[in-house]
Amino acid sequence: MGYLVALDDGHGMKTPGKRTPIFPAHSGLEGETKQGYMHENEFNRAVVAKCKAHLERSGINVLLTAPGDDDPSLTDRTNLANSKGADLFVSVHANAYTGTWGSAKGVETYCYPGSKKGRAFAAVLHKYLIEHTYQVNRGVREADFAVLRQTNMPAALVEAAFMDNLEEATLLVSDAFRSECAEEIARGVCEYLCVEFVEETIKKPDIRPTVHKVAIAVNGKLIEVSGFMREGNSFVPIRAIGDAAGTPVDWDINSGKVILNSVVLKTTVFVGETGYAWAREVAAVISHEIEWDGGTCTVNFKG
Ligand SMILES: [Zn+2]
Incomplete structure (x- = not known):
């Protein structure tokens, strides 16, 4: 009943x-x-x-x-x-x-x-x-x-x-x-x-893409700020990498774009106040190679 x-x-x-x-x-x-x-x-x-x-x-x-x-x-x-x-x-x-x-x-x-x-x-x-x-x-x-x-x-x-x-x-x-x-x-x-609430077994899809934390190194030296991976692409904090690589970072007030090494970045994402960009674009702009260590989830920029 x-x-x-x-x-x-x-x-x-x-x-x-x-x-x-x-x-x-x-x-x-x-x-x-x-x-x-x-x-x-x-x-x-x-x-x-x-x-x-x-x-x-x-x-x-x-x-x-x-x-x-x-x-x-x-x-x-x-x-x-x-x-x-x-x-x-x-x-x-x-x-x-x-x-x-x-x-x-x-x-x-x-x-x-x-x-x-x-x-x-x-x-x-x-x-x-x-x-x-x-x-x-x-x-x-x-x-x-x-x-x-x-x-x-x-x-x-x-x-x-x-x-x-x-x-x-x-x-x-x-x-x-x-x-x-x-x-x-x-x-x-x-x-x-006094009936047990039965949870949904099929969880609602997460509206955000899967995000993993990614550690970042420049020439093998870990920097303090981490990046994140979204759908297989690593995004890295622009300012921290610019500082570690000795590359100037600017901000164009008119366009709201971030300029790294005099190049306007195309893949910028803001999380709060921090600007991130696609690791491959950042590497190209600062003329570094990228090494990916899947074991420790670390992106290493080699100049
Ligand atoms: Zn009513």
Whole structure:
């Protein structure tokens, strides 16, 4: 049999008013829609879908209170959960303060006033959201919301971030934040039910290319700053090599390019304040040979 958890993606795609303000032009946001704003339901439904996968992997049955594009009434949603005997009810939302861009931000989790189980459940979800999303903590709150009042089981409503805060709206459209919220809600549900959260076996692909640290030597003498390898190419700190090889390093303020030995480097990458360039280009520019020692991951520049 097992547990049954009702997941509610508050509102529908066409629910009037439930959306972000219009994003500033050309903000280039991931998930930015053609009409220039995000429906609240786009966030809610994405989180619910991801959360469902986590719960089912962990052996918990999931009931979606509004699986399609429609916006069933709140009573339809709670009646469904009650009639199926759901053990918990979670409603996922994004918040709004004024509806125009403002500064209200953070996560809040709601329970029904005076409900001990509801508060305990909301507190567990909130704990995970606070620990892992870096959202401002607006606390566990009580509210007489229909989905909290009409449900027979412990129920919580999560307001993950504010749609009318530009910084948080950029989170709400991002797949990473949606994934994070879904995972934390699922972890909270599992903790509340004393069910082990089963980790994903296929890890999400790392969005950064694989990076390994690389030691650097000039004429056999190790320098203190290290470089890195990315997809088989070594990148080395330009300034440190220039200094060790006695080669001038300049910076062209107009173009933002690094000039090594009077040559403008083409492969510069900045990590923080430090400029790196492809080891082969640096070697060519300073007329050195490159030796690669795979055993110690060291690039040696020989002049
Ligand atoms: Zn909402």
